[in-house]
Amino acid sequence: MQDEPTRRRYEKLIDRLESLMRAALKPEYQGYYGRLILVSDDLAETASSRTSQRAAREAGRRLGWKPITRLAGGRLFVIDKWKVPEEIEQLAEDAAAEAMDRASRDHQ
Numbered sequence: 274m275q276d277e278p279t280r281r282r283y284e285k286l287i288d289r290l291e292s293l294m295r296a297a298l299k300p301e302y303q304g305y306y307g308r309l310i311l312v313s314d315d316l317a318e319t320a321s322s323r324t325s326q327r328a329a330r331e332a333g334r335r336l337g338w339k340p341i342t343r344l345a346g347g348r349l350f351v352i353d354k355w356k357v358p359e360e361i362e363q364l365a366e367d368a369a370a371e372a373m374d375r376a377s378r379d380h381q
Contacts, residue, residue: 283328290325291332294351298336301368305361307338307353325349 275283294309309329326342329351333340338353357365 283324286325286328287332287335290329290351291335294329294332294336294338301364302361304337305353305355305357306365307333307336307340307351309351311349311351312347322349 290309293311294307297309298304298307311325311329322344326344326349329342329349330340333351333353336353337355339355341352341354343350343352
């Protein structure tokens with residue numbers, strides 16, 4: 274069993290990650306398409322990578338996500354894998370298409 278200070282630090286980490294995840298959500302997607310990317314500097318000051326992954330999954334579950342985590346290139350990726358409703362998926366596809374159109378116009 275963890276000691277009390279360790280447990281409190283872990284709970285604070287979960288709270289911090291939940292806050293970051295919540296802030297990264299786009300309101301128009303109604304809580305879907307959740308994702309968070311943390312760089313190694315963010316992770317090094319908080320906890321080990323395994324602890325960070327476990328805390329990120331817990332934070333995601335608190336938000337109703339079906340979270341998966343991956344470490345790659347010094348980054349921790351947290352992604353919500355819930356099935357997205359068709360109308361939200363279409364909204365996201367339209368937004369991506371508009372962004373690509375803007376980018377291609379800017380480079381002409």
